[in-house]
Amino acid sequence: xxxxxxxxxxxxxxxxxxxxxxxxxxxxxxxxxxxxTGTLVARAAWLRGQGVQPSRILLLTFTxxxxxxxxxxxxxxDGSAAERIVGGxxxxxxxxxxxxxxxxxxxxxxxxxxxxADTADVLDTLRDARGLVGTDSGRRTPRAATCAEIYSRCxxxxxxxxxxxxxxxxxxxxxxxxxxxxxxxxxGYKRRHGLVDFEDLLLLWRAALADVSAGPVLxxxxxxxxxxxxxxxxxxxxxxxxxxxxxxxxxxCVGDDAQxxxxxxxxxxxxxxxxxxxxxxxxxxxxxxxYRSRHAxxxxxxxxxxxxxxxxxxxxxxxxxxxxxxxxxxxxxxTQGREICARVLTEYEAGARFCExxxxxxxxxxxxxxxxxxxxxxIPYVKYGGLRFTEAxxxxxxxxxxxxxxxxxxxxxxxxxxxxxxxxxxxxxxxxIDTLQIxxxxxxxxxxxxxxxxxxxxxxxxxxxxxxxxxxxxxxSTAERAAAILAxxxxxxxxxxxxxxxxxxxxxxxxDAAAGSPSLHDALVQLALDPPVSASDLxxxxxxxxxxxxxxxxxxxxxxxxxxxxxxxxxxxxxxSDMALSTAAGLQxxxxxxxxxxxxxxxxxxxxxxxxMHHHRxxxxxxxxxxxxxxxxxxxxxxxxDLAEAAPPRPVLIPAAPLAASVDRDLASLWGSGLP
DNA sequence: GGTAACTGGGTTTTT
DNA sequence: CCCAGTTACC
Numbered sequence: 177x178x179x180x181x182x183x184x185x186x187x188x189x190x191x192x193x194x195x196x197x198x199x200x201x202x203x204x205x206x207x208x209x210x211x212x213t214g215t216l217v218a219r220a221a222w223l224r225g226q227g228v229q230p231s232r233i234l235l236l237t238f239t240x241x242x243x244x245x246x247x248x249x250x251x252x253x254d255g256s257a258a259e260r261i262v263g264g265x266x267x268x269x270x271x272x273x274x275x276x277x278x279x280x281x282x283x284x285x286x287x288x289x290x291x292x293a294d295t296a297d298v299l300d301t302l303r304d305a306r307g308l309v310g311t312d313s314g315r316r317t318p319r320a321a322t323c324a325e326i327y328s329r330c331x332x333x334x335x336x337x338x339x340x341x342x343x344x345x346x347x348x349x350x351x352x353x354x355x356x357x358x359x360x361x362x363x364g365y366k367r368r369h370g371l372v373d374f375e376d377l378l379l380l381w382r383a384a385l386a387d388v389s390a391g392p393v394l395x396x397x398x399x400x401x402x403x404x405x406x407x408x409x410x411x412x413x414x415x416x417x418x419x420x421x422x423x424x425x426x427x428x429c430v431g432d433d434a435q436x437x438x439x440x441x442x443x444x445x446x447x448x449x450x451x452x453x454x455x456x457x458x459x460x461x462x463x464x465x466x467y468r469s470r471h472a473x474x475x476x477x478x479x480x481x482x483x484x485x486x487x488x489x490x491x492x493x494x495x496x497x498x499x500x501x502x503x504x505x506x507x508x509x510x511t512q513g514r515e516i517c518a519r520v521l522t523e524y525e526a527g528a529r530f531c532e533x534x535x536x537x538x539x540x541x542x543x544x545x546x547x548x549x550x551x552x553x554x555i556p557y558v559k560y561g562g563l564r565f566t567e568a569x570x571x572x573x574x575x576x577x578x579x580x581x582x583x584x585x586x587x588x589x590x591x592x593x594x595x596x597x598x599x600x601x602x603x604x605x606x607x608x609i610d611t612l613q614i615x616x617x618x619x620x621x622x623x624x625x626x627x628x629x630x631x632x633x634x635x636x637x638x639x640x641x642x643x644x645x646x647x648x649x650x651x652x653s654t655a656e657r658a659a660a661i662l663a664x665x666x667x668x669x670x671x672x673x674x675x676x677x678x679x680x681x682x683x684x685x686x687x688d689a690a691a692g693s694p695s696l697h698d699a700l701v702q703l704a705l706d707p708p709v710s711a712s713d714l715x716x717x718x719x720x721x722x723x724x725x726x727x728x729x730x731x732x733x734x735x736x737x738x739x740x741x742x743x744x745x746x747x748x749x750x751x752x753s754d755m756a757l758s759t760a761a762g763l764q765x766x767x768x769x770x771x772x773x774x775x776x777x778x779x780x781x782x783x784x785x786x787x788x789m790h791h792h793r794x795x796x797x798x799x800x801x802x803x804x805x806x807x808x809x810x811x812x813x814x815x816x817x818d819l820a821e822a823a824p825p826r827p828v829l830i831p832a833a834p835l836a837a838s839v840d841r842d843l844a845s846l847w848g849s850g851l852p
Numbered sequence: 853g854g855t856a857a858c859t860g861g862g863t864t865t866t867t
Numbered sequence: 868c869c870c871a872g873t874t875a876c877c
Contacts, residue, residue, distance in 0.1 A: 238867060267867060292866080316861095319870070374867065408867090440865060539864045541868085564866085599877095601855050631877095705867075731865045755864055769865080858874075 183218045187211070194461040195219040201424030201455040203406070203448070205432060207491045208477070208775035209468025209737065212430055213246060216402055219428060220250045220261060223400050232399040234420070235263035238408050240706045242735060243268075246404070262398070266413050267374060267705050270381035273394065274372070280390065281380050283370055286697045288579065288586060290366075290373040291704040293567055296324040297588055298371075299362060306358045308351065318348050318355075327359050331375040332410040332442025343759070369587075378412040385419035395419070399426050406431035406451075410442035414450075424455040434481050434489070437731060437769045439761065449484060466491040468737050470498020473781050476816040477774050480808055482767055491775075499818075501774075501781040503746075503809065506822040508788040513549035515822040516742050519782055520555060520725060523740050530556060533740040534726040536733050536773045538751045542744060543727050550725065557725040560732045566707040570669060570679040574686060575700065577641075577661045581649045582696045587614040596668045597641070599634045608638075620646045641668060654699060655691035662687050730773045741777035744784040747803035770808045783809070783817065 184192055191211055194204045195218035206212035220233055230251060237243040247263045264272070271289065278285045290298065300320035308317045318326070326348065329340045337356055341349045348355065366373065372380070384390045401420050403409070406429040409417065421427040429451060436445035452458050466474055471493035478490050504519075506512040520533055537543050543559065550557050565571060573596050579589035587609050594605035611626040612619045623642055627635050644664030651657045662683055669683075670676045689708070693699035726738065745751055752766030774781065789803045809817075 240867090265867065316871090438866075441867070541863075599855070603854060707867095729865065753864055765865095854877085856874105856876080859872085860870105861872105862870090863868080 183221045187215065187218055188465055190461060190463050190465065191215045191218070194463065195222050197428075197459060197461065199459055200457045201421070201427040201451070201459070202429070203451055203458055203460045204428065204430040204463060205460055205487060205489055206430050206463040207432055207466060207489050208435065208772070209466045210463035210491070211465075211467055212404075212463065213242075213249070215463065216404060216428075216430055217246055217249045220246075220402065228399050230259050230261045232397065233261045233402065234269070234398045234400070235261055235402045235404070236266055236269065236417075237263070237404040238265060239735075240265055240268065242404055265705070266409075266416070267377050270377040270416075271701065271705065273384065274377065274380050277384070277390075280384070282367075283372065286583065287370050287372050288583060289377070289701050289704045290371050291566070291707070292321075292324060292328070292374065293572070294588065294704075295327070295373050296320040297592075298365060299323045299327070299358065301588075301591070302361045302365060303358055305361065306354045308354050308358060317351060318345070322348070323355065323358060326355060327362065328375055329442055330359075331379065332412055333444070334411040369585075375412070378410075378416065382412055382416050382419065385416060391419065395422075401427050403427075403429045404431075407433045407436040407445045407448045408438045408443045409447050410444065411447070412442075414447040418454060424457065427455075432489070433484055433487055434768055435734070435772050437734065437765060437772055439765050449487065452486070460487075462489055464489050464491055465494055467494050468778055469493065469775060470495055470779055472498040472500040472816070473774070473777050473779075476501050476781070476813060477771060479813050479816055480767065480774065481771055482764060495778075498779055501777075501783055501817045502820055503783040503785065503814070503817045504820045504822050506784055506786045507824055509545050509745075509786045510549075511822050511824075512744055512784050512786045513546045516546055516744060516782075516784060517549050517553050517555060518823075519742065521553075523780070528740045530723045530725040532738055533742065534728055534733065534736075534738040534776065535742045535744060536728055536730045536776060537744060538730055538753055538769070540729055542750060546744065547727070555725055556723065557727050560726065560728040564707050565682075566703060568679075568682070570673060570683060571686065573669065574661065574665060574683050575703065577645060577665055578658070578690070578696055578700060581645055581657060581661055582700060584619045584649070585614055590614055590619075593641070593645075594638065596665075596672060597634065597638045598668075598671050599631070600638065604630060604634075620649075637667065637671075641665070653691075654693055654696055655687075657696050658687035658690045658699075730769050733776050734772055737776050737778055739778045740780045740782075741773070742782045742784065743773055744786075746783050746785045746806040746809060747787075747789065748805070748807055749789070749803065751806050752808065767808055770806075784822075785809075 184195060187195060188211075191214070194202065194215050204212070204215060206215070220235070223233055224230055235243065235246060237246070243263045243265060247261060251259065251261050262269070274281055274283065275285065278287065297320070303320065303323065308323070322345070326337070326340055326345055329335070329344065330337055333340070337359070338352060341352055365371070366376065385394055398420065401417065403417055417427070417429070429448070431448050433445040433448050436443060436448075452460070469477065474491045474493045481490070504515055506515050516535060520530070523533055524530060535543060535546065540559075547557070547559070566575065572592065576589040576592035579586045580593060590609050590612070591605050594600050594608055595602065607629045608626045611629050612622050620642070623639070627639055630638060641664050644660065648657050648660035648664060651660055666680070669679060673679050690696065690699035693702060743751075751770060752763060756762030756766050785803070785805050787803055789801050
């Protein structure tokens with residue numbers, strides 16, 4: 177552990193003032209790249225120096241990576257419990273609290289945590305009863321995942337259903353009463369089955385903190401609370417922080433309202449702006465000396481940064497002038513793909529390895545064409561964001577089987593596992609589950625009855641899987657159980673997926689990762705709260721000599737930096753996303769997202785704007801449209817950029833139509849042109 | 853009656 | 868590419 181004094185010596189004046197602030201509640205307004213993490217770590221060290229026990233310091237973050245990062249820097253990894261700072265994501269800490277007092281929350285000790293996909297599955301099974309299927313009087317009903325989003329938005333913003341629908345889902349307004357019914361069914365279902373979703377984790381923690389007898393106990397566990405990325409808290413999380421530190425003593429919040437990009441999951445930078453009203457004695461310390469980016473990059477960043485009264489901030493460069501961002505106009509998306517490849521290679525030859533360069537996109541599919549081009553040219557890349565590993569079908573199958581082994585009463589898991597078998601659809605699966613009376617104890621014991629429900633030709637395969645899972649439940653170690661589950665799924669997976677071998681390799685890694693947990697249940701909670709971003713993520717870091725270009729969504733890039741950053745698709749409809757254009761708030765969030773993307777670059781920043789956009793459509797009618805340069809690149813912003821034109825597409829040397837016609841004539845001659 | 857195979861329409865971001 | 872509706876098969 178580094179001594180507090182040494183940690184403080186490494187700080188600049190503002191950072192040191194923040195780290196050693198002795199008054200009441202403190203807001204550190206930390207711009208991008210201003211050494212926020214180091215300051216927070218130093219503050220934790222200073223608090224220890226002031227005699228605060230590490231175990232009485234709580235550090236709340238939004239990603240586990242951020243939590244691990246800071247904990248690793250703030251304390252030795254092998255200290256005793258009393259020497260360790262308590263840290264994690266809001267959800268992870270909530271889970272810890274609830275699990276420790278499960279009986280007070282009327283939950284089984286090993287309650288199941290529903291991830292958002294599980295939530296959508298539950299809603300899917302419940303929505304028939306509320307007439308939320310198919311097309312209702314010509315209108316398409318919201319999809320299960322959309323219902324889940326709406327539910328989550330209501331809860332995490334504390335807004336009534338009607339308001340959420342009006343603001344964000346106007347096309348669902350006609351279904352308001354069905355949705356209301358669905359949500360109340362959903363809550364009932366969760367309570368009956370001992371299920372807890374992400375929102376519940378926070379709600380239950382907040383309820384405990386607000387409780388007359390439990391509140392003071394939970395509050396009293398900590399002397400200091402440090403909250404990272406405060407601009408990303410939702411209403412419930414803001415309440416939790418307030419309940420943890422009602423008078424603000426020992427509270428430190430770090431954030432930057434210009435980097436708030438999670439409104440879609442209920443976050444609102446107003447909570448950060450409201451801190452001053454909540455705590456009249458709030459001190460605000462700004463960190464504006466930027467140690468990441470060159471001055472030329474920061475000029476653009478400062479030009480596009482949205483400012484708010486009382487929280488203005490402009491970044492000043494500590495790393496020299498550098499080159500201005502380069503805006504490259506491209507004929508179309510394919511040209512853009514070639515152009516990015518070319519510039520990635522130029523940078524590579526100039527000394528920037530692939531892993532020192534990142535392509536940041538607004539939506540995961542914006543890199544589709546680029547990926548084709550990268551593959552064609554043999555440039556290795558890894559992609560972050562977009563589809564998550566745990567959303568792949570085979571991973572869900574494995575997790576369902578694991579959930580059955582951990583808790584045979586999990587009927588949602590049974591539903592998925594049974595349908596994995598050839599010939600078993602929703603109706604048969606439901607019947608089997610009803611026969612097994614899954615909700616009660618001893619479900620496995622009733623299997624012989626359930627087998628009678630299945631047609632003779634299907635029963636043996638399903639029975640084999642179930643027997644193996646039953647035996648897996650009796651194995652002593654997590655590792656053995658995970659292996660047994662994988663073995664049980666072997667046959668059905670092979671039958672279901674053409675690429676079963678690849679998928680099995682994924683699952684072997686998953687099983688290995690799970691083997692490290694004290695119990696199968698712990699492994700499942702871990703996976704729900706902190707899903708691996710990709711299959712490669714599970715295997716640990718790629719080897720040190722491996723060099724991959726990084727493709728990431730702008731959201732997943734938050735908090736990271738690269739020497740060279742490429743930002744494609746800077747046209748209206750992509751950046752900003754057309755999904756966000758209808759509201760002023762949506763557009764502001766897009767602008768903050770663009771700000772986040774720009775401030776990831778250390779040395780060089782490339783902006784790309786295709787002038788012609790391709791729209792994927794099945795069949796022959798692929799369409800193109802002419803694209804407007806992103807509205808974020810107005811005259812002020814462009815004044816800080818250099819401009820370039822991409823190499824034009826190759827001219828057409830031979831007109832294609834006559835060639836095609838001659839090939840068609842040759843083909844026709846093979847079977848004669850006319851039939852008798 | 854129930855499942856699989858096909859077809860047509862819609863695609864953001866994630867703890 | 869996923870999802871929902873339709874059709875064709877057991």
